[in-house]
Structures are given as structure tokens and as C-alpha cells.
Amino acid sequence: MSEEQIEFTLASSAERLLPLTPAGTFNPGMAIFPIREDGPVRGVPDTLHDVHLLHDFVDSHQYFFQSLHAGDISAKLYNRISTHIDSTVLTRQWVDVILTVAVGRNQSGQLMLVPDTDNDEDLADEEPRILLPDKVVLGSRSFSGRSVEANVKVDYFEAGIRGQRSIPVRFFLPEGAKAHQLDWYIQVHPVGSWTVRGQEYPVALGFRTLFRFGRYEFFYVDVNLDGRFDPDPTGLESYSIGMPFNIGGTGWRIEELRVDGSSLRLAAVDSTVLPRLALRAGNAAPEFTGVTLAGDSLGLENLRGRFVLLHFWAPWCVYSQREFAYLRGAHEEFGEDGGLAIVGVVEAEQLADVHRAIREHRLLWPHIYQAREDPIPSAYRVVGFPTTYLIDPDRTIVAQGSAVRGDSLLVTLRMHLTSRAP
Known part of the structure; x- marks a missing residue:
């Protein structure tokens, strides 16, 4: 089994690695x-x-x-x-x-x-x-x-x-x-380089939103060599520590990461680890199938001919709770007859918490109970809540992130669903 060692130095990342989203937690x-x-x-x-x-x-x-x-x-x-x-x-x-x-x-x-x-x-x-x-x-x-x-x-x-x-x-x-x-973010990260099949790639270590020395959660690779790292987990340059990934046609896994972020050791793994596809507007949505809380099998195959709003949430997450009113508005305006199917994928320690939240907040659409490491959240690279994708009838992602949150949700839905109306 081939192994690689990468050494990192703590350096300014102000121009190379920008925050994925404003942290927002000062509020x-x-x-x-x-x-x-x-x-x-x-x-x-x-x-x-x-x-x-x-x-x-x-x-x-x-x-x-x-x-x-x-x-x-x-x-x-x-x-x-x-x-x-x-x-x-x-x-x-x-x-x-x-x-x-x-x-x-x-x-x-x-x-x-x-x-x-x-x-x-x-x-x-x-x-x-x-x-x-x-x-x-x-x-x-x-x-x-x-x-x-x-x-x-x-x-x-x-x-x-x-x-x-x-x-x-x-x-x-x-x-x-x-x-x-007010938002804030740190402008220093461990950075280094990694050579794969003769190609040298800049690499870095990072985290979700809050900086934590020694508790790095992401491995960044400047795949397109543009001098900047794309920290969006739906893209091609951000990889979760502990999950296998493909760079240069080879599957890799991080076997060891020093607590201070000074070095890590990678090992080549099973070649069946496929290159990543970006989960961005214009790209194909990953197929999925799950069992709803009502016991029905549900997936993109069941929803052919409809727009699908795939919404990942958790009952304890205040950011998820802030989206409920907007989701209800989308369901009331477009619902089944308006060409939109909302599918919730929910994570919680207790199923009772899920049922309580659905009842209290009137979330009247199907929900699938899966944790982040389960098939559907893994396929859509969910690292936090809420995460939302709008998928068109051709199974193409047409919107994600801030475009389908808050006040922007109905604006986006009206733009896409109205343009498809007969």
C-alpha cells in the first residue's frame, strides 16, 4: 500500500482560503x-x-x-x-x-x-x-x-x-x-504541497466555520491550480478528514493527522473510490432512495416530472427552525399541484424529537430519518444544517445554498417553476 507524508506550516491564508460562509454566530x-x-x-x-x-x-x-x-x-x-x-x-x-x-x-x-x-x-x-x-x-x-x-x-x-x-x-x-x-474568521491555516503522479498541488487544512487549532476537519487540495482553495464541500477541492477521496486517478485516505496540524499521512486505497462530481447548479443530482417516516420508499425515481426541494435539517438546530416558515410558504404556494415536491432528510438522536418538531411546526411533507454519515446526507456532502438543494425534473441541480434559504427561497422557486409552466 502506497503512503505519502505531507508537512504543513502555519501561514497566512487571507488570499488563498476564504470562509465558506459568514460564521454569523455573533448574533x-x-x-x-x-x-x-x-x-x-x-x-x-x-x-x-x-x-x-x-x-x-x-x-x-x-x-x-x-x-x-x-x-x-x-x-x-x-x-x-x-x-x-x-x-x-x-x-x-x-x-x-x-x-x-x-x-x-x-x-x-x-x-x-x-x-x-x-x-x-x-x-x-x-x-x-x-x-x-x-x-x-x-x-x-x-x-x-x-x-x-x-x-x-x-x-x-x-x-x-x-x-x-x-x-x-x-x-x-x-x-x-x-x-x-458582525461576522468574523481566522486568516491563518496550515498549508503545504503534495505531489501526485508528477503534479504538485497546494494543500491546506481547515474547519467548518469556527477556527480550532488542532481540530481540523477538512483537507483542501487546489485541484485546478488557480492559487486559491475552494472550501465549499459541494465542490472539488474540500475533503472531509476520515473520508476516502480521489486525486490524480487514485483513491486516498488520511491515516494519521497530527493534533497540531503540522503533518498528515495518506495511504492509497481501493481504486473504486471515484473522482468527485461537483454538487453545483447545472450538474446532475445524486440519485437517492430512502424510507419516509410513514414507511414509504421515496427517491428521485418516484418524483420524475417534478421539481424536488431536498432539505436536510435537525430539530435542535436553530438555523433549521428559522427556515420552517419559508418552507411552509413554498409548500402552500407550489405543493404537489404546483409541481414541487419537498423532501426532508432529518438527523436527531431521538425519533420522538423529529415527530414533535414536524407536528409543532406543521412540516407537512415527507421526511426521511438519516444521520450525516448515512447514504443520502453523505451523497449530498451535508456538513451542517440546514442544507438545501433544488433539483429540476431532469434531475439537475438548479439552485442551492443561500438561493434556497430565507426570503430567497420563494424568489428562486417562482423563477424556475414559472418558467416551466405550460
Whole structure:
């Protein structure tokens, strides 16, 4: 069995690896539970007005674990969100993995940000920074807004050692968003190179949305050699750690990844691992078949001639819950007679939670009960909730992501279904 070793160095990724989506978790209304500092934050500048004091965790695993043992969250809630948490590498002691900023306006009306760069819960010694006009480009999409960069210190706990490190952070406020909807992301990743059949590829390690040193979840390969990594798991350059993938006509699996992200070891595996197809608009939708909660077999084959809105969700996920009203609107307007079939694929620890959510939120369409590692979510590379695809009667993906979420859902459906109407 052929093996390869890749060495990584921690380097700036500002121009090479942009965030998949804005994290959005600064918004207290979107958090599963309140994020708090260990003590009160002092020194908020009195020269600013309309001030919002915002907190978010840099290390979600350590935050969840210590919050459980501090009594800030219940065991029931922790069990819902702890599927991928390895508690053996965490500590019950409070580790300040919280990022804190204040956002407000100065006397001239300029939008200002005050980051707690030294992580001491005191903003009196911090310099307010102007949020300047900016644009974030994510593949074919772009988001206008305002941004500013800062190096901030955060605590960490790794390999039994507690310490503090400085990390470069970019803060971004999308156009039209409220101050408390500020987004942020880290601009440093482990990067390296990998040669396959004589072709050298830039590679990197990454994560879902929140940065965590040593808990990397994705292996990025710059397959098209354009100098940038596409972190979208529906594309061709992002591969989940632990799942086999095909590069250069060979199947590979990551056998070992050092906890600090300094190196990994890959092994060539069964050649039946096929090259990935992009799950993007214009490409074929993967076939699927599952059993609904009513006991019926359901798949694309059953739904020929209809548009299919394939919606992956979880009853505990607040982001999923925010989509229910829009989905009900789509079902009421288009439903079976309007040419649209909505199919829910739901993950939960207890089936009773699924039935309760369906009943309480009136989700009156078929649902299939499968976890992310099961066939349908795996085929559609679901890494978070909600994930939604619109598939046309020819079994082609016509929309995904933000185009089929929130207010955009009905706009997208009207555009596609109306154009197909006889």
C-alpha cells in the first residue's frame, strides 16, 4: 500500500482560503445558548453610541465542555451538540476561548469596532478601529460590507497544556446587516504541497466555520491550480478528514493527522473510490432512495416530472427552525399541484424529537430519518444544517445554498417553476 507524508506550516491564508460562509454566530438571537465571558467586560468607550458588546467562541469544543461542567448548559443540550467532541483532550477548567468586541458609532457617525486584543475583558486600553468598505468573494458569490482586521489573543488547551496565542482575525459586517450580526474568521491555516503522479498541488487544512487549532476537519487540495482553495464541500477541492477521496486517478485516505496540524499521512486505497462530481447548479443530482417516516420508499425515481426541494435539517438546530416558515410558504404556494415536491432528510438522536418538531411546526411533507454519515446526507456532502438543494425534473441541480434559504427561497422557486409552466 502506497503512503505519502505531507508537512504543513502555519501561514497566512487571507488570499488563498476564504470562509465558506459568514460564521454569523455573533448574533445572540442565532446562538443555541447565550455565549458569556467568565467575568464582566469593562472599559467600553464612552465616545461611542449605539454600542453592541459581542462574544463568540474560538474553540467550540472546549467552550461546550467547560460550560457543561460550569452548569451553564444542560447535559441534554450538550449531548445534542457533542457528537464530534473528544472530551479526553479537553479540561473542565475555564479556558478563555471567547472572542470579545464592541461595535458602535463615533461622534461622526462612523461605524467603529473595538476588539479585546489582549483578552483581558477590558476595552479601556484598546484602540477603536474604523470598519471600512470591503467585499468578500466566495466562489461565484460576493458580499459587500465593511471590514477591519486585528490580531487578538485567545487561550487554548492542547495536549494537557494551557497557553495563549495571537491569531489574525478579519471582522466583516455584511451590507444591510445590523451591528450585532458582525461576522468574523481566522486568516491563518496550515498549508503545504503534495505531489501526485508528477503534479504538485497546494494543500491546506481547515474547519467548518469556527477556527480550532488542532481540530481540523477538512483537507483542501487546489485541484485546478488557480492559487486559491475552494472550501465549499459541494465542490472539488474540500475533503472531509476520515473520508476516502480521489486525486490524480487514485483513491486516498488520511491515516494519521497530527493534533497540531503540522503533518498528515495518506495511504492509497481501493481504486473504486471515484473522482468527485461537483454538487453545483447545472450538474446532475445524486440519485437517492430512502424510507419516509410513514414507511414509504421515496427517491428521485418516484418524483420524475417534478421539481424536488431536498432539505436536510435537525430539530435542535436553530438555523433549521428559522427556515420552517419559508418552507411552509413554498409548500402552500407550489405543493404537489404546483409541481414541487419537498423532501426532508432529518438527523436527531431521538425519533420522538423529529415527530414533535414536524407536528409543532406543521412540516407537512415527507421526511426521511438519516444521520450525516448515512447514504443520502453523505451523497449530498451535508456538513451542517440546514442544507438545501433544488433539483429540476431532469434531475439537475438548479439552485442551492443561500438561493434556497430565507426570503430567497420563494424568489428562486417562482423563477424556475414559472418558467416551466405550460
